[in-house]
Amino acid sequence: MKYVKWTFYTLIVLTVFGFLHYVLPQHDIVRITDTETRRIDFGDNSIFWASADAGTGTAQPTRDVKFIETIRQNGRPMVYRNEDTGWIWPPYFKFDSYNLQTEASDLRSTSAAPRWVVVTHYGWRNEFFTIFPNAVGVRLADGPDERIIPWANIVILTLLAVAGIMLRRMWLQFRERTLDPMFGTAGEAWTDAGDRAGDARRGARTSWGRFKAWLRSLGG
Structure with a gap:
């Protein structure tokens, strides 16, 4: 019975930790290489996508999603989706995905002349389940070694x-x-x-x- 109790408590702690790790904002220092819009057909991973942009139809099995493609400091790629969160969940109240896409496009750079930016996002990147973190903000970084609190x-x-x-x-x-x-x-x-x-x-x-x-x- 003791092991059952501790297993139950451990599952609760892991669930709370995973939930907070997903919804709380995170910051990455990356170099933006490109921005694009793709038509996405939603399947079993639909819970990891935000709702349609404010002012558009909501009951759509497929829709256009904006993406921000970046390269990390270690040379590995990182792709973010750029979707409105609206008034529901998570409570970022993001309605400016189009403006954010424009800002990200303006900050693109090459490996020869990199411009490091801070991308604020929530969510996870999982290649197996095709899950992307959602970018909620982007700004020019002081440098690749900027310390973010x-x-x-x-x-x-x-x-x-x-x-x-x-x-x-x-x-x-x-x-x-x-x-x-x-x-x-x-x-x-x-x-x-x-x-x-x-x-x-x-x-x-x-x-x-x-x-x-x-x-x-x-x-x-």
Whole structure:
């Protein structure tokens, strides 16, 4: 039972970590090589794509998606999709994918004369499932070694930690003030009922013994 409990807790921690790692903003320093728009047919991986751009049709099995193609500092490619998030989820409230595409196109460069940029995005890149992170911002970097402090993540995680501590304290107080007395009263009532039942059985045996003695005295 101990292993089952720890397995359950481990799964919860991994699920929360994966969720936060997917939705929280990340920053990459890359060199933009090209931007393009492709027609995408959505399949089993449709949950990893955002909704259609604001003002366009939503119930479309296929639509145009903007992409930003880049090269990392280690020479490996990284491709981002550029989609609006709208008002729903994740709460980036991104409606400027066309403007972002224009900015990214203007920052293109070659390996001979690289221009390093910071791409802010959320999501994962998975080649097997054809999943792309969604770019939400792009700006010119100070250089390939620019140090980026994720202030947004620090603030969000701090607020989540404070909320978690407050919820735990509220739960402990609720259990101490409501559940424990309730279950304690129920346990005492159950114990009292058992004691009363025992007394009744003993009283019944005593009364029956007296009744049998009275019958024997009549017989003489």
